[in-house]
Amino acid sequence: MNSRVTMPSMRMIRLVLLVALMLASGLGVGCSSELDPTKPEHAYLIFRNALFEGDAATIWQRSDQPTHEYFQTRYEQLVQMGTFIETYLPQTDHRLAKRQSGAELTDMVSSGQELFLKVFQPALLPGEEPVRFGSEVQEIQMSEDGAAAVIVTRSEQQFLLAKAADNQWYVSLVESGDVVETSFKWLDQNESALKQTVEDLIAEERKKREAIIAELMNVK
Numbered sequence: 001m002n003s004r005v006t007m008p009s010m011r012m013i014r015l016v017l018l019v020a021l022m023l024a025s026g027l028g029v030g031c032s033s034e035l036d037p038t039k040p041e042h043a044y045l046i047f048r049n050a051l052f053e054g055d056a057a058t059i060w061q062r063s064d065q066p067t068h069e070y071f072q073t074r075y076e077q078l079v080q081m082g083t084f085i086e087t088y089l090p091q092t093d094h095r096l097a098k099r100q101s102g103a104e105l106t107d108m109v110s111s112g113q114e115l116f117l118k119v120f121q122p123a124l125l126p127g128e129e130p131v132r133f134g135s136e137v138q139e140i141q142m143s144e145d146g147a148a149a150v151i152v153t154r155s156e157q158q159f160l161l162a163k164a165a166d167n168q169w170y171v172s173l174v175e176s177g178d179v180v181e182t183s184f185k186w187l188d189q190n191e192s193a194l195k196q197t198v199e200d201l202i203a204e205e206r207k208k209r210e211a212i213i214a215e216l217m218n219v220k
Contacts, residue, residue, distance in 0.1 A: 037062070040149040040161050041137050043169035047159075048135050056117050064162045064170035067180075072112030074184055078103050081191055088198040101190040119183075 035042035043062060050058035060068075082103040089097050098104040109115045134155030141150040149169065151159045160172040174180050 037168040040142070040163075040169045041140055041151065043161060044137065044151040044159055044171065047171045051135075052132065056120050059120065060113060060116055062171055064164070064172045066162075066175070067171075067173040068112060070112075070174045070180070071116045074187065075106075075109065075112045075115045077187060077191065078106050078115070081194060082106050084194060084198065088201065097194070101194050102187055 035046050037043040037046060047059060047062040050056075050062065081101055082098060085094055085097045085101070085103060095104075098107075105115065105118065109118050135153050135157070137151055138154045138156075139152040141152065143149065147163050149161045149163075151161060153159070157177075159176045161169045162172055163169050
């Protein structure tokens with residue numbers, strides 16, 4: 001996927017879609033099977049419909065490559081934490097440490113995509129009519145080179161979309177606000193805590209070795 005552009009740096013040509021035009025063209029109520037992902041507003045609506053249908057697989061499919069790479073990186077972070085635990089902690093502590101750190105997720109998933117499908121729960125999204133109404137397209141902002149777009153909803157939420165080599169548009173989940181990054185803060189915090197625990201254990205073992213050496217050398 002190419003032409004990644006963050007929202008603050010984009011020079012936009014604003015295209016305001018009046019509600020009447022949206023309804024007339026079916027953008028607010030279109031079925032996913034009737035939508036064309038080569039149009040940014042349709043690509044967003046496929047994504048949005050999948051959210052309300054609890055279809056995590058389609059949400060993944062309609063997310064851009066950087067989003068896929070983000071979840072792969074998070075998966076690899078969990079794998080590294082698991083390796084860290086097995087390398088430095090006593091074997092009797094492995095299971096508890098993996099459960100407390102979240103590294104046990106690697107027993108259930110084997111890729112970034114599987115991690116996304118495991119932790120992302122669109123079924124929890126409220127499906128009430130006001131929420132659906134607020135998620136409809138109010139405005140489209142296109143970049144001058146036509147490679148990026150921002151969908152602004154009626155509730156003023158913004159979704160960044162990128163145009164891929166296949167001429168289809170994909171939602172940039174990671175760059176559309178800080179929800180994804182915030183939801184993974186626990187992982188960063190647990191990784192830091194794990195590293196601190198290992199450093200403390202190493203320091204404790206070093207002190208024990210130094211004490212033994214000092215005793216053997218009769219150092220007072």
